[in-house]
Amino acid sequence: MGAVKIFLDVGCGSNPSGDVNVDFFRKGGYNPQEGDQRKGEYFYPWKIPNFVAADACHLPFKDGAFDVAYSSHTIEHLGNPEAFLKEMLRVSNRKVVVRYPHKRGSGAKRPYHVSFIDEERIGRAALSLGFSSEQFTRVRSMPLTDPLSRYFKPLFPPYRIARGIERRLVRWGFLRTCPFEVEAWIRNPAPVDTSTVIYVVPVNNEEIFKKAFRSSVLRGLIAKFNNKNGVALPLIFNAMADLYSRSYLDFWVAFCHQDFVLKEDLSLRLRGKDRNSIYGPIGSHAGATKYFGRIKQTDDTFIGEQIPDVYPVQGLDEMCLIVHSSAFAKGLRFDERFRFHFYGADLCMSAFKLGLDVHALQLDCQHKSRSLMGDFMAREYLEAKRIFVDKWRAFLPFKSTVATLDRGL
Numbered sequence: 001m002g003a004v005k006i007f008l009d010v011g012c013g014s015n016p017s018g019d020v021n022v023d024f025f026r027k028g029g030y031n032p033q034e035g036d037q038r039k040g041e042y043f044y045p046w047k048i049p050n051f052v053a054a055d056a057c058h059l060p061f062k063d064g065a066f067d068v069a070y071s072s073h074t075i076e077h078l079g080n081p082e083a084f085l086k087e088m089l090r091v092s093n094r095k096v097v098v099r100y101p102h103k104r105g106s107g108a109k110r111p112y113h114v115s116f117i118d119e120e121r122i123g124r125a126a127l128s129l130g131f132s133s134e135q136f137t138r139v140r141s142m143p144l145t146d147p148l149s150r151y152f153k154p155l156f157p158p159y160r161i162a163r164g165i166e167r168r169l170v171r172w173g174f175l176r177t178c179p180f181e182v183e184a185w186i187r188n189p190a191p192v193d194t195s196t197v198i199y200v201v202p203v204n205n206e207e208i209f210k211k212a213f214r215s216s217v218l219r220g221l222i223a224k225f226n227n228k229n230g231v232a233l234p235l236i237f238n239a240m241a242d243l244y245s246r247s248y249l250d251f252w253v254a255f256c257h258q259d260f261v262l263k264e265d266l267s268l269r270l271r272g273k274d275r276n277s278i279y280g281p282i283g284s285h286a287g288a289t290k291y292f293g294r295i296k297q298t299d300d301t302f303i304g305e306q307i308p309d310v311y312p313v314q315g316l317d318e319m320c321l322i323v324h325s326s327a328f329a330k331g332l333r334f335d336e337r338f339r340f341h342f343y344g345a346d347l348c349m350s351a352f353k354l355g356l357d358v359h360a361l362q363l364d365c366q367h368k369s370r371s372l373m374g375d376f377m378a379r380e381y382l383e384a385k386r387i388f389v390d391k392w393r394a395f396l397p398f399k400s401t402v403a404t405l406d407r408g409l
Contacts, residue, residue: 006019006354009021010070011077016049068092071088095185096187107146201225203258241332255318260319262365278348283316297367313358334346349398392405
């Protein structure tokens with residue numbers, strides 16, 4: 001195998017996403033279990049980087065050989081899902097991520113599916129192996145148009161119109177849905193008791209900074225950067241990440257906007273939280289029609305759903321991203337191609353690939369900005385959106401607080 005790889009994809013099919021990719025099929029050609037499992041696809045293992053042909057329940061790797069063991073829509077093909085999870089946990093040293101069709105969803109009883117899974121079964125299996133699990137609905141079944149997807153292509157105009165109407169009916173509460181695809185995170189948390197927080201804040205308007213952020217922070221060190229020249233924010237943040245990655249101390253780093261207002265002591269809220277997670281006050285995931293974590297907007301109205309403490313999400317808003325210093329030593333960095341848009345979404349996906357979790361954290365805070373999205377027709381926004389979709393295509397759909405992204409943009 002050579003050097004230890006970071007990310008293992010088990011059951012990769014023709015859409016591999018790992019540094020090492022495993023599938024049961026050794027020969028190329030027509031594979032009826034690919035794609036929608038009715039038409040099938042052609043599978044070419046020699047085109048897949050670092051391909052290994054193996055049984056998912058008997059992986060040919062050493063214990064803890066990978067940081068993350070990942071699998072998408074494979075567990076339902078196996079007669080013993082618990083043995084599969086045990087093997088995935090054996091070869092990973094940080095985290096196991098499993099995506100599966102929920103047994104009540106429209107994609108559960110398809111050809112070649114032999115196990116029908118829900119959150120309870122995954123949770124019981126994780127506990128029996130001595131691990132904790134978190135799960136959330138990543139994609140929801142659409143009761144009217146999902147059955148039609150067998151007969152119509154997604155880009156067929158009448159089907160697209162019907163799909164759009166149905167999504168609105170779901171969002172407005174006129175239609176009830178059930179989970180289609182669920183994502184499970186399985187690992188042991190690593191809590192930390194540090195109370196030290198360093199705030200990193202780029203400033204291009206001193207008055208806004210003083211009235212909003214500076215006047216609200218109760219405790220912690222503030223690293224303020226003069227950014228009147230409009231330097232890309234990831235450049236500033238990475239400079240600090242490089243510095244902190246060389247530190248042996250335990251502390252939290254909060255990357256904040258100058259117009260972010262924090263109305264509580266963040267160090268108290270972070271005490272005992274998991275160092276293997278990044279946090280933010282508001283976020284979402286593709287299976288949700290709402291934001292998680294309630295915040296106050298400029299006009300004193302609220303946006304988002306109140307959560308008791310933390311909630312698993314895919315993407316966090318860039319107004320405040322909270323990272324433990326140990327994550328930088330693991331290689332977590334901002335992608336400097338995202339100057340002002342989608343750098344938070346990209347950080348969340350980078351954390352995902354490194355085996356870190358992403359959580360919304362309920363904070364008493366306010367965002368002194370016009371909206372979460374900003375100018376969504378600006379050229380820079382559209383270019384950043386395109387780069388994100390191209391970079392993370394294998395893991396879409398993805399939902400940040402500004403957009404739901406899929407392969408068709």
